[in-house]
Amino acid sequence: MTDLSRRKLVKTGLAATAGIAGLGAAARAAQSFGLVPPDHGGIWGLGETATYASQRLLTRHSLAREFPRSRISARPLANEMPPPSEAFTKLEAGGFADWRLAVDGMVDRPGAFSLVQLKSYPSRSQITQLACEEGWSYIAEWIGVPLSHLLEVAGIRPEARYVVYSSIDPTWWDSIDMADALHPQTLLVHGINGGGLPVGNGGPLRMRVPRQLGYKSVKFITRLTVTDSLKGFGKGLGSSAAETGYAWYVGI
Numbered sequence: 001m002t003d004l005s006r007r008k009l010v011k012t013g014l015a016a017t018a019g020i021a022g023l024g025a026a027a028r029a030a031q032s033f034g035l036v037p038p039d040h041g042g043i044w045g046l047g048e049t050a051t052y053a054s055q056r057l058l059t060r061h062s063l064a065r066e067f068p069r070s071r072i073s074a075r076p077l078a079n080e081m082p083p084p085s086e087a088f089t090k091l092e093a094g095g096f097a098d099w100r101l102a103v104d105g106m107v108d109r110p111g112a113f114s115l116v117q118l119k120s121y122p123s124r125s126q127i128t129q130l131a132c133e134e135g136w137s138y139i140a141e142w143i144g145v146p147l148s149h150l151l152e153v154a155g156i157r158p159e160a161r162y163v164v165y166s167s168i169d170p171t172w173w174d175s176i177d178m179a180d181a182l183h184p185q186t187l188l189v190h191g192i193n194g195g196g197l198p199v200g201n202g203g204p205l206r207m208r209v210p211r212q213l214g215y216k217s218v219k220f221i222t223r224l225t226v227t228d229s230l231k232g233f234g235k236g237l238g239s240s241a242a243e244t245g246y247a248w249y250v251g252i
């Protein structure tokens with residue numbers, strides 16, 4: 001089934017469960033269960049809410065598909081780009097020894113983690129597909145620390161609802177809800193296909209959210225902020241992508 005037809009089906013299903021009142025009632029139901037995405041207000045608002053709420057209700061515990069080694073793409077399709085800034089070039093010249101991942105917000109033990117520290121935590125490796133919204137994709141083995149582990153180390157507070165993550169490039173930031181943040185396949189990736197993570201693929205550290213489209217997998221991650229509301233971040237829509245018209249929630 002194509003993604004589009006599946007989405008249509010899921011949407012129709014949610015409308016059907018809401019009865020003849022349709023999507024309006026579904027959206028109200030979603031609101032009472034706390035399933036309204038931060039970018040629900042736009043033209044596509046009703047649809048975004050229906051997609052997010054229905055996927056959360058139906059697929060909360062599902063896993064992204066994992067592939068056998070034989071399916072790893074010959075060349076991981078790095079969406080190549082020049083080093084994003086002078087600050088990045090400097091850190092790269094130092095072998096990223098001074099790279100830090102700041103963790104703050106609703107945690108008991110905020111801190112700044114080096115790559116050496118992050119690599120000392122238990123790592124998980126999984127072979128999943130990165131799918132760009134433009135239609136291309138590649139399969140790779142991703143190696144990293146489960147985000148849930150780092151959140152545990154930092155002592156996440158019970159009122160936490162979202163994790164906001166930002167890149168060394170200020171134009172790229174995003175967020176996920178706790179269902180994705182604590183999901184076993186959501187990783188802070190520092191390796192790919194048995195080796196380190198090249199800059200082209202987001203090295204030295206990138207977020208990997210395999211249950212959503214590629215743009216949620218932000219590269220060059222330098223900060224995680226745990227929060228109960230996305231209102232104070234940018235325009236309050238949950239991501240830089242949402243501010244330029246893309247959906248905040250893009251489950252696949």
Ligand SMILES: Nc1nc2c(c(=O)[nH]1)N[C@H]1C(S)=C(S)[C@@H](COP(=O)(O)O)O[C@H]1N2
Nearest residue numbers: 077078079132167172201214215217218219
């Ligand atoms: N910091 C940063 N992260 C980013 C992007 C970017 O331009 N900058 N592009 C996103 C998009 S649109 C996609 S599809 C994937 C591409 O990942 P790749 O370069 O490993 O192919 O990275 C995502 N993360």
Ligand SMILES: [Mo]
Nearest residue numbers: 132133214215
């Ligand atoms: Mo993309």
